[in-house]
Amino acid sequence: MTELARLDYAVNALGYSSALGRLVGLTSKGHHWWKNPSHVVLIDTKGVVSDLGPVDAHWFRTDDVSAGAVVGTTFYVRDNARLHAIDIDPASASYLKIVRTVVLDWPALTLDDFAVDPATGKLTGVSAAGGGPGEVVTFDPVSGRLLSRTEVAELPGKSTYGAVVIDSAGTVYATNNGYHGRSRIYRVSGTAVELTAGPQLGMIDAAGCLPNPMPPRIDPPAPRPEVPPPPPPPAPAPTPAPVAAPVAARVPSPVVPPPPVTTPPPSSVAPQPVPVRAARQKTEPRKDLPLDAETTPLTKSRKWAMVTIILVMLGAGAAAARARG
Template sequence: MTEVARLDYAVNALGYSAALGRLVGLTAKGHHWWKNPSHVVLIDTKGVVNDLGPVDAHWFRTDDVSAGAVVGTTFYVRDGARLHAIDIDPKSASYLKIVRTVVLDWPALALDDFTSVNGKLTGVSAAGWGPGEVVSFDPVSGRVLSKAEIPALPGKSTYGSVVIDSAGTVYATNNGYHGRSRVYRIAGGVAVELSQGPQMNMIDGAGCLPTPMPPRVEPPAPRPEVPPPPPPPAPPAPKPTTPAPAPVAPPPPVPTTTSPSVPPQPVPVKAARQRPEPRKDLPLEAETTPLTKPRKWAMVTIILVMLGAGAAAARARG
């Protein structure tokens, strides 16, 4: 083992980016924990670090991040039981943003490191009481695609560094087994211990860097902050409206009593009042009756005699 450089801060979740030709990792070095503490960094073969900037997610922290790998221009990191996909393409509109998060199946959520193999991620799990097992899963869905127990791999410990070569051979480093850190080669379902050394608290691994190195990748210029649009003007206060007069109900119809049909009576026509004629004295005509004047006087005498007799009788009674 050869020391290339010594950093004054921790870098975790290391992965190798063939597109950028460098190691990719996360660090909280020199950044306030309450504001974008997780920065994406690139590391070359001499240990020179290029800080690309913070992950564009204010809630994202590196406290629980324990594994990382790169597929194309997507940087995958395990954060507890979740897998975050960070866009590291400098030409992308979603650069340094978390574009997807999925929940990992068991036992993928127990992997402390994984590496990219043909678009899938592969690591070594030592969860449970049995031996360690090689686990492959889909980074898009988080579903486990395959797992195989390897009898010679010790369990009850974590494997903090996992890499794979072009032939498909897996090299995994156990953080601490019987007080020692041990490197295993796994091929054809068989594990062989290659070396061991003092137990280390933190181990991470990534693919081999190319020689010579590709040109250094500079982060894009920060986008100018666009001030938020002014709030829309408040709508004018509604004008007071005079309440419309209540509608007046029409008067109820006058009930009409119907009587049995009576034929109309003819209206009597009054005769026109005639103008009175002046009175005319009728001419006296000569008496034509057989009663003579001497006879009339005789009748008067009889009436007078009768009246006188009546009066005398009345005095006699009195």
């Protein structure tokens, strides 16, 4: 046995709710008996208790409640000879109300604990109210009617079985509160086998075979702010049909650099000045017809006269040129 937590108050009629993933029980600690004293609580495997609130029935108290089990979303508790059905569905209009009460047959009304048979949904416990050995008792939680009772020789009588669970195979495990000064656990499947014993306990309870590990309790995250979706991307523009281009247009022509300008080296010969006036044309000598040899003195005098005229003309031309310059 491993101690998980210690509570400051008693919790009775424990059952296990697979829908809520927690143990379910009743307590009146801290509540006034005349103002809905019985509260339904949830307990996890670490001993953390969540108070769901009071049972909606002013007359209901936990003084005589001694057994409990959960079938679906209904919490069944035995109050003396009566069986109360409490709705623990948070979505129901009858949440935490007693929706049904039935009277139990003998010896179901003596059971100090019962468990749900997973195969049938019926409730089963162990009674030791008779004079002989203990009996395995099964009843219908809806009507309270007895379905079967089987005496098991190996189960001690004249004692109480305060904790009963049933596994998935239908095997019953029952704990006797005190037999010969010891609390004893039995496995019952046709016959009973004692599994272990320990110090005698005054008050015990059981709540079914819990899953291992128990599902964690996680608060739902806060809703995220609504973020508008991004706008859809614009439709791509239609691609024009490719146009065949001449090869010369696709291949760039090589750029031919202009030929370098070669400056001729300066000549060592000084350039001749250009004459302002063009040179006169060279006078060709006049070609006279051949004459016969001069035979008279008149002919010589004519020659000298001609020479004199030419010289006079040349002198006048030179003087005119000097005047113009």
